[in-house]
Structure formats: C-alpha cells, structure tokens
Amino acid sequence: MSTLEIRDLQVAVEDKEILRGVNLTVRSGETHAIMGPNGSGKSTLAYAIAGHPKYTITGGQVLLDGVDLLELSVDERARAGLFLAMQYPVEVPGVSVSNFLRSAVTAVRGEAPKLREFAKDLKNGMDALSIDAAFAQRNLNEGFSGGEKKRHEILQLELLKPKIAVLDETDSGLDVDALRVVSEGINRFRASGDTGVLLITHYTRILRYVKPDFVHVFAGGRIVEEGGPELADKLESEGYEQYTKATA
Ligand SMILES: Nc1ncnc2c1ncn2[C@@H]1O[C@H](COP(=O)(O)OP(=O)(O)OP(=O)(O)O)[C@@H](O)[C@H]1O
Numbered sequence: 001m002s003t004l005e006i007r008d009l010q011v012a013v014e015d016k017e018i019l020r021g022v023n024l025t026v027r028s029g030e031t032h033a034i035m036g037p038n039g040s041g042k043s044t045l046a047y048a049i050a051g052h053p054k055y056t057i058t059g060g061q062v063l064l065d066g067v068d069l070l071e072l073s074v075d076e077r078a079r080a081g082l083f084l085a086m087q088y089p090v091e092v093p094g095v096s097v098s099n100f101l102r103s104a105v106t107a108v109r110g111e112a113p114k115l116r117e118f119a120k121d122l123k124n125g126m127d128a129l130s131i132d133a134a135f136a137q138r139n140l141n142e143g144f145s146g147g148e149k150k151r152h153e154i155l156q157l158e159l160l161k162p163k164i165a166v167l168d169e170t171d172s173g174l175d176v177d178a179l180r181v182v183s184e185g186i187n188r189f190r191a192s193g194d195t196g197v198l199l200i201t202h203y204t205r206i207l208r209y210v211k212p213d214f215v216h217v218f219a220g221g222r223i224v225e226e227g228g229p230e231l232a233d234k235l236e237s238e239g240y241e242q243y244t245k246a247t248a
Helices: 042-050 074-080 097-109 115-128 133-137 146-160 176-190 230-238 241-247
Strands: 003-013 016-027 031-035 055-064 082-085 092-096 164-168 196-201 214-219 222-227
Touching: 003 042, 003 196, 016 042, 016 055, 016 196, 016 222, 031 042, 031 230, 042 055, 042 074, 042 082, 042 164, 042 196, 074 082, 074 097, 082 146, 092 097, 097 115, 097 133, 097 146, 115 133, 115 146, 115 176, 146 164, 146 176, 176 196, 214 230, 214 241, 222 230
Parallel strands: 031 196, 031 214, 082 164, 164 196
Antiparallel strands: 003 016, 003 055, 214 222
C-alpha cells in the first residue's frame, strides 16, 4: 500500500507563480482524474512532482510513503516508485526502444533483468498494446506517430510497475482505436491494485474507458472542485467557463 501526498504545493516557472497551493492524496488502487482548461497548471503539477528543473518549488511538500520526493533527484524519484508518462515524449536518436526499456528497468530495480525474462515481458507488453515487434529496434520516439508514442509510454508503465503513475494527457493525439488500446493498458496495469494513478486530461472521453474514483478540477493553479466520476459528466455538459471566470 503506497500513498502520494501533495501538500500545499506551490510552483513557479521563470518567476511566474503557476501552482498556488495544491493539496491531493493518491493511494494505491485509486485513480484520480485531474481535469481543467488549457494553461491551468496540470502539466506543471506533473513536471514538478517528477523533478523537471524548469519548475521551481516555492512551497509545500510531495511525500511518497512519507519520503519527500522534492528532496530527491529525478532518478531517485523514479527508483522510489514514481513514473511520469509525458504529454510530449522526447526523441532520442541512436537509442533503441528495447535498449531504453531494459536500461530503465535495470535502473529502477537496481539490477538488470534476465535477458530471457525481459524479452518475454517486452513481447507480452507489446502484444497487449498491439505494438508491432519491429518497433523494439526503432530509435526512441524518433518518427513515432502520436499513437505510437503514447502506447510506448504505457509499455513503460507495464514494465516498470511504479507505485504512483502520473499520466499527462496520455489521451491526446489518439484515434478511437488507439485510445481503447491505451485505456485497456492502463486498466490492466491498475487492476493489480498496487498502483495509484493520476490521470491528467482535458477531455472526458478517456474516462469512459478508465473510470476514475475521484475527479479534481484544476483552474488558476489550484484544485477548485472535487468529486466522484459524476463530476466529469458535469464538466462534459457545462465546460470549464464557470471555473475560469471565477479564477480570472
Ligand atoms: N517553461 C515555461 N515558461 C513560461 N511559462 C510556462 C512554462 N511552462 C508553463 N508555463 C505557463 O504555466 C501555465 C500553466 O501551464 P501548464 O502547461 O501547466 O498548463 P496545463 O493545464 O497543463 O495546460 P494544457 O492543458 O494546455 O496542457 C501556462 O500559463 C503556461 O504558459
């Protein structure tokens, strides 16, 4: 059982205050959707938790099982059990998908997985996500379509098995079929009950496949409303205008 506790988190980017006191607790087995309009600070939350150097923490704490992640380097956060699936995964020419994944698993576990075991896990993960076998030898994210990039993020999730997974707009750029495959991957992964999921999205469409336990509305760098899955339906019909007006 793991718990991520975000306490009064305040974050600035280039001296501009973006997050103005975020409080949120995510436990294993729970899926939390963070929804909100463009520019409300959702990605800032994801990057700040993961340790992106551009984001300056000006106050608050982020505790994973009592350990303050903000005191740790990015790789230490990953080893502590945090995973961020990025909105825009970077291209790394010269590094194959398979090498990258084996290195990532080795770094997080602290020892290299046996080659045969890794090859089997990789094949199973790729099959489940309808990823072609040739994909493993391609350069990381180079020339990948939007859908391939997102499937690859979920493949990492399945191989790394983090305690807390932050998925930043994993639904963006996906067609209907890819959205279903990616959502099934998230559902398979969370079915173990060992992981807490923080799902950042603008749209309710992914929430038809990945049912959240809690929905939080972000506006102006804060959580301004919280509720159960029914809140997503309300957002679908009413939009975000009520929140953006209030925080403008
Ligand atoms: N590197 C940066 N330099 C300057 N401003 C930034 C930077 N990164 C983010 N911001 C600003 O921080 C605010 C929040 O951005 P963020 O990307 O966190 O919002 P978001 O809710 O994820 O938006 P979207 O849904 O459009 O992805 C925006 O006003 C954005 O312009």
